Amino acid sequence: MMHQSRMFRLQTRFLIVLAALAGFCLACPPSRAADPVNVVMIISDDQAWTDYGFMGHPDIKTPNLDQLASESAVFRRGYVPTALCRPSLVTLLTGHYASTHGVTGNDPSPKYAERGSELYNQRCAQLISYLDRFDTVPEILGQRGYLSHQSGKLWEGSYQNCGFTHGMTRGFPKPGGRHGDDGLKIGRESMQPVEEFLDLAHESKKPFFVWYAPFLPHSPHNPPQRLLDKYTDKHPITVARYYAMCEWFDETCGELLGMIDDKGFRDNTLVVYVTDNGWIQDPESPKYAPRSKQTPYEGGIRTPIMYRLPGVIPAGERPELTSSIDIVPTMLAATGSEIPKDLPGLNLMPNLTSGEKISRDTIYGEGFAHDIADIEDPEASLLYRWAISGPWKLLLTYDGEVNRYKSTHPRDEKGPQLFNLIDDPSEETNLAKENPDVVARLAKQIEEWYPVEKRKTIVTPGASTDR
The missing domain is CATH 3.30.1120.10 (Arylsulfatase, C-terminal domain)
Structure with a gap:
């Protein structure tokens, strides 16, 4: 018995050493043991699940996202539970469905309170206050010493209100604070705010979370002429503009991922990719086509979802269904953070690292x-x-x-x-x-x-x- 007990202890120590060498802790969710894992979330805005090179689109050029896909676990059958940007984004902040977090649409109905009236503004403020009922991702990570940066779309007040330590959006009730204000400049005008934040994180030697949710390829579809020229010969102008916007968005993703590489963060950074909701361009107008945004058809809710963490998550195609409801618990697990017990999504890190099939067979929206x-x-x-x-x-x-x-x-x-x-x-x-x-x-x-x-x-x- 003594011999067996000693052998068991030696075997256990050997397994612990192996796990440490691989960057894992047996008692923790999968994450690197030496340094906390950084997280970069890339959120496309109004883009169809088909509209990428790696998803097989014959014309749209997305070389940077194609490269990311080649280095990631890629779920081609990914979905968002709600085909509208604001509730979809709150799900990515809280990990809850819209029927739970309460932000089910973009705006209070002007039928019952005139836009800009005191009652309307009160209702806007009440919607934003629903976020107070949950711990957001930046708040949870902040408890572990993470810095966090918001850029792009954000509806729930200022970046501080959502728990980010740094950011761009001033938010309601500031002028233009409906869905991002200054944050909407990211990508379209400059990537400098994100680069400055990454420099700060590097200098301070602190782990970080980046929320990159640019107003791209969202309308207005006003891409650079050099990109538009690539598509005008083969497509109606409305379609050409949208296709060029997709490529413009891809370029900004390349800039962001290049910064991660250049600053030495690549090997210790989880990159997550998702779209807030779909979009099918109407060839006859600047608007979206039916069975697209705001609908539960594939054109409204389907999106590729990708996870990249070099040396931890093997790259490859994942055939299972997945949902953006899984992203919050998965990100928190990758950082070794405690996952709120009431989250409905799955922590996918064990499946992503091991390659084991996800046991769930049904997703909802x-x-x-x-x-x-x-x-x-x-x-x-x-x-x-x-x-x-x-x-x-x-x-x-x-x-x-x-x-x-x-x-x-x-x-x-x-x-x-x-x-x-x-x-x-x-x-x-x-x-x-x-x-x-x-x-x-x-x-x-x-x-x-x-x-x-x-x-x-x-x-x-x-x-x-x-x-």
Whole structure:
């Protein structure tokens, strides 16, 4: 017994030494033992999941993101739970679904309070205050001594209000503080604020978190002429402008990643990539096409999601489904931070480092109107709930109020919509009538995930599926 016990201790010590050499701690989430892991989050703004070279687009040039993809764990079947920028971004700050964090749309409805009125401003302030109910990523990392920098889109007040130590956005109620103000200059005008922050982090020898969410390729689509010229011969001008914006965004990502390399941060920095919501360019106008932004179709919610941490996360294609709801717990785990116990997403670091398959088989999402009818009742603006399981995607729709922005959404359909995404990625054929068992199973799972009042349902699993 004594001999066996000693052998066990020696084996344990040997494993600990091996883990230390590999940069891991057996008692901690996967992270480098010697130095805290830095985190850089790149968030595209209004870009379709198809619109990258590495995703197979025949024309759009994205060499920098293609290179990032070649060095990352790439989830081609990535999704955001909500196809609208503000609620999607709050999910990336808090790790919660919109129905939980309460910021379900971009603005309070002007139908019930005139924009700029005292009541409207009160409602804007109340929406921002919902962030106080959660620990944000920069706040959690700040407790571990991290510096953090915000640039680009931000709706929830100033960068300080969100827990960043440094940043660009002054925020509501400052002039122009609706969705980013000074932060929206990043990428479009200069990358200098981010570079100065990285220099500060280097000099102070502190770990850092970078939130890079430029107003790109978001409209206005006004790319540099040198990029626009690449696309005008083959495409309508509206499409050419959008394609050039995608390439412009890619260039700025290259600048950012180049800074990480040049300052010696590459090997100890987790880079995360995601889009806040999709966009399909209307060839006839500067606007987006139907089944795009604000809808639960693939053009609204699908995005590649990438994780790069050299020497820790093997590069390669990941076939599993994943969601941006997983990004917060995964980033926190990579830094060795404590993950709030109530987060609904998965910590993917064990799967990313080991290559093991993610055990979850279903992801969920929801959608609300752009204008929030009742900021204290998310269901007042609820338009849809959805689930994806294996090849199947089910959309259920609701009678939430749509005000200023009357985008195409699935309430125009007369019943639940079921698509086989593997055979029909463009969602052309509704298979709900032929597969009632699949509809019933996924509808039950959706209800268990996010129950809603039945009076708000306008189409149910038993309704007609005629189109």
